[in-house]
Amino acid sequence: MLSSHLEPADARRVFPCWDEPAFKATFALTVTLPRQFLAVSNMPVAHEEPVTPDLKQVTFAATPKMSSYLFVLAAGELERLTAQADGVTVSVVTTTGKRAQGRFALDSAVDLLRTFNDYFGTRYPLPKLDLIAVPGGFGGAMENWGAITFFESRLLFDPAASADGARRGIFSILAHEMAHQWFGNLVTMGWWDNLWLNEGFATWMQVKAAEHLYPQWQSWLNGNEQKQNAMGLDARRTSHPIQQPVGNETEAMAVFDSITYSKGQALIRMLERYLGEDAFRSGIRRYMADHAYGSTTTADLWRALERASGKPVASVAAGFTEQAGVPLVVAQARCEGDQQHITMQQGRFTVRDPDAAPRRWQVPVAVGPLRALRPAETVLLTDEPKEIVAGPCGEPVKLNLGDIGYYRVEYDAATRAALAKSLALMSAADRVNLLADSWALVEAGRAEPAAYLQLVEEIGSDDSRAVWEQVIRTFTRLDHLARGRPERAALQAHARAKLRPAFDRLGWDSARADADDGALLRARLIRVLGELGDQEILAEARRRFDAFRQSPASLTPALRDPVTHLAGLTADRTTYDALIALARATTNTTERVRYYSAAASARDPALADATLALTLTDELPTSLVGSAINTVAASGEQADLAWAFVQKNFAALAARQGPSFSNNFVSNFMTNFSDTARAQELASFAPVHATSGSRIVAARAQEAIMIGADVKARVLPAIDDWIKRRGGRD
Numbered sequence: 234m235l236s237s238h239l240e241p242a243d244a245r246r247v248f249p250c251w252d253e254p255a256f257k258a259t260f261a262l263t264v265t266l267p268r269q270f271l272a273v274s275n276m277p278v279a280h281e282e283p284v285t286p287d288l289k290q291v292t293f294a295a296t297p298k299m300s301s302y303l304f305v306l307a308a309g310e311l312e313r314l315t316a317q318a319d320g321v322t323v324s325v326v327t328t329t330g331k332r333a334q335g336r337f338a339l340d341s342a343v344d345l346l347r348t349f350n351d352y353f354g355t356r357y358p359l360p361k362l363d364l365i366a367v368p369g370g371f372g373g374a375m376e377n378w379g380a381i382t383f384f385e386s387r388l389l390f391d392p393a394a395s396a397d398g399a400r401r402g403i404f405s406i407l408a409h410e411m412a413h414q415w416f417g418n419l420v421t422m423g424w425w426d427n428l429w430l431n432e433g434f435a436t437w438m439q440v441k442a443a444e445h446l447y448p449q450w451q452s453w454l455n456g457n458e459q460k461q462n463a464m465g466l467d468a469r470r471t472s473h474p475i476q477q478p479v480g481n482e483t484e485a486m487a488v489f490d491s492i493t494y495s496k497g498q499a500l501i502r503m504l505e506r507y508l509g510e511d512a513f514r515s516g517i518r519r520y521m522a523d524h525a526y527g528s529t530t531t532a533d534l535w536r537a538l539e540r541a542s543g544k545p546v547a548s549v550a551a552g553f554t555e556q557a558g559v560p561l562v563v564a565q566a567r568c569e570g571d572q573q574h575i576t577m578q579q580g581r582f583t584v585r586d587p588d589a590a591p592r593r594w595q596v597p598v599a600v601g602p603l604r605a606l607r608p609a610e611t612v613l614l615t616d617e618p619k620e621i622v623a624g625p626c627g628e629p630v631k632l633n634l635g636d637i638g639y640y641r642v643e644y645d646a647a648t649r650a651a652l653a654k655s656l657a658l659m660s661a662a663d664r665v666n667l668l669a670d671s672w673a674l675v676e677a678g679r680a681e682p683a684a685y686l687q688l689v690e691e692i693g694s695d696d697s698r699a700v701w702e703q704v705i706r707t708f709t710r711l712d713h714l715a716r717g718r719p720e721r722a723a724l725q726a727h728a729r730a731k732l733r734p735a736f737d738r739l740g741w742d743s744a745r746a747d748a749d750d751g752a753l754l755r756a757r758l759i760r761v762l763g764e765l766g767d768q769e770i771l772a773e774a775r776r777r778f779d780a781f782r783q784s785p786a787s788l789t790p791a792l793r794d795p796v797t798h799l800a801g802l803t804a805d806r807t808t809y810d811a812l813i814a815l816a817r818a819t820t821n822t823t824e825r826v827r828y829y830s831a832a833a834s835a836r837d838p839a840l841a842d843a844t845l846a847l848t849l850t851d852e853l854p855t856s857l858v859g860s861a862i863n864t865v866a867a868s869g870e871q872a873d874l875a876w877a878f879v880q881k882n883f884a885a886l887a888a889r890q891g892p893s894f895s896n897n898f899v900s901n902f903m904t905n906f907s908d909t910a911r912a913q914e915l916a917s918f919a920p921v922h923a924t925s926g927s928r929i930v931a932a933r934a935q936e937a938i939m940i941g942a943d944v945k946a947r948v949l950p951a952i953d954d955w956i957k958r959r960g961g962r963d
């Protein structure tokens with residue numbers, strides 16, 4: 234099959250056009266194709282006729298006015314699964330034989346179309362919506378108007394091969410791309426400097442829609458990592474405002490990052506909470522109605538929200554859109570009589586950037602007691618410190634209640650200690666928020682590592698997946714930085730001792746984990762405990778993988794990812810060959826990715842060499858080549874080997890990939906390292922300086938490496954000491 238992907242600036246490679254989002258036009262497409270091909274474009278087929286015994290001509294209905302980056306053509310030996318929703322024909326389009334796997338996506342698309350027709354107050358404007366599963370070529374999805382393309386494993390669901398939890402990812406990406414049909418396609422940012430309008434909104438709506446249709450998934454809570462990633466990047470010197478000048482198409486590529494997507498998402502969530510759900514939705518409806526088929530800037534959205542809510546939106550939002558950076562709210566409690574007074578003051582939260590310019594925001598701070606004895610209040614924190622009276626002295630009071638705000642909080646020592654002792658009284662979102670802020674303060678040099686490690690000690694028998702995910706992310710980061718250090722074994726032993734009880738409560742097979750998040754937490758714990766060297770887990774994973782090879786039904790879909798991953802990690806040549814054979818034999822993209830990625834995780838250097846050699850052949854889909862090399866460096870812990878290979882073979886690798894690989898792959902790959910010498914090597918690697926966009930990506934990567942080096946030098950020794958002083962009291 235063939236399938237196009239034109240965002241941001243590749244329409245000009247297909248036809249002559251004013252290839253910038255503000256120039257909207259109608260598109261009338263006629264194509265000549267092999268007769269057995271099914272052709273899909275933005276609009277339905279208007280006319281089709283044979284032109285030779287082998288070829289046919291297909292003419293599509295003309296599109297409404299739209300931007301060139303939203304044009305699409307996909308064609309091949311394809312089939313359809315179809316349903317109707319609110320007068321629109323919705324279909325999943327797959328390669329022959331796979332359409333039954335589109336059922337979950339199709340049902341979800343029908344639900345989402347109705348939900349969005351209602352939410353936006355403007356009906357989906359095209360007569361049809363196709364969801365196209367593309368088996369290779371790219372990794373994500375693209376919101377082409379009326380014909381969204383997806384990497385096959387992001388859209389299709391085969392209950393025999395995929396864990397139940399995989400449906401969450403499918404729903405999420407589908408909701409994101411469908412939200413774009415309005416927010417992005419019907420109303421479009423005028424230029425790439427306002428890309429965040431599209432992506433921040435769609436990333437917010439994907440979670441909002443999941444909370445609406447599948448509340449049991451707790452998508453805000455479980456998706457917390459996205460905001461954490463954005464705040465991590467936004468605290469750095471190389472961060473950028475979510476609204477920033479974009480000079481050309483390579484710089485446009487560089488703004489498709491966590492700041493644009495996830496800071497944008499967090500800001501919209503914070504604003505919705507500040508304005509109220511109903512006022513916010515009225516504003517969105519007005520914005521859609523006023524700008525349909527047109528182009529906008531951020532200011533147009535603020536104007537619509539201000540008119541609907543009567544609150545000052547632009548002045549609050551400007552601090553978050555027009556300047557980079559994360560606010561730090563410093564909270565200080567004191568006792569007067571028997572009343573507790575809390576003073577809040579803002580600063581700028583930075584990591585390894587002592588000369589950062591001071592910044593000011595208007596921060597809506599939700600503050601209150603842990604149990605709803607009194608309702609939380611929202612204080613708009615501006616230039617001046619604010620003081621509030623907050624209950625009796627000593628009562629633990631928390632800021633950023635519900636983890637909805639985009640800022641970090643630093644408490645005085647007594648409040649911090651009181652909160653640590655009260656973890657069990659908090660909502661899961663507040664526990665995650667406290668842990669995440671606590672760790673961020675350590676990386677920023679504002680707190681001792683012991684403060685975070687002590688907080689982890691207080692978690693006890695909490696079984697919230699989101700809470701453990703936060704701890705796992707931190708331990709995994711430390712474990713990566715500790716590679717090659719003699720103290721790594723003690724760090725791993727400590728991490729295992731903290732995580733293993735949570736796994737033992739779930740077990741390998743107990744029914745306790747069959748519902749909701751339990752199965753996902755179990756799979757995650759198996760994976761990470763194996764990576765941290767839990768020999769019992771590794772042995773059991775190998776046993777289950779061998780049984781699976783004899784009888785595939787013996788391994789439930791929910792356990793296939795972690796078990797296969799660990800079998801790959803510890804693979805000998807026989808297991809490695811078996812993984813490659815499984816990858817070659819399957820026609821299911823989810824399985825193919827699983828087997829190749831497990832093989833690439835092998836820690837044996839000879840097997841890492843074998844994987845690297847594969848990336849130069851035709852065996853791997855081009856979209857997997859970069860991730861296979863990264864996996865050799867990351868899970869396989871053969872970063873030096875992989876880097877030597879990339880340097881030697883860069884031209885051959887780049888020749889088979891698009892421009893974004895040449896420009897950006899090496900920069901992103903180098904963040905596997907955390908030492909100054911590698912940052913310098915990256916700085917002197919010529920291809921990453923080829924364009925202004927790639928120079929931006931390289932500078933970000935160099936900073937990430939230097940932050941890793943700093944944490945390694947400053948934080949790891951303190952953690953080693955803390956673990957030693959504890960003397961294995963696990």
Ligand SMILES: [Zn+2]
Binds near residue numbers: 376413
């Ligand atoms: Zn998007």
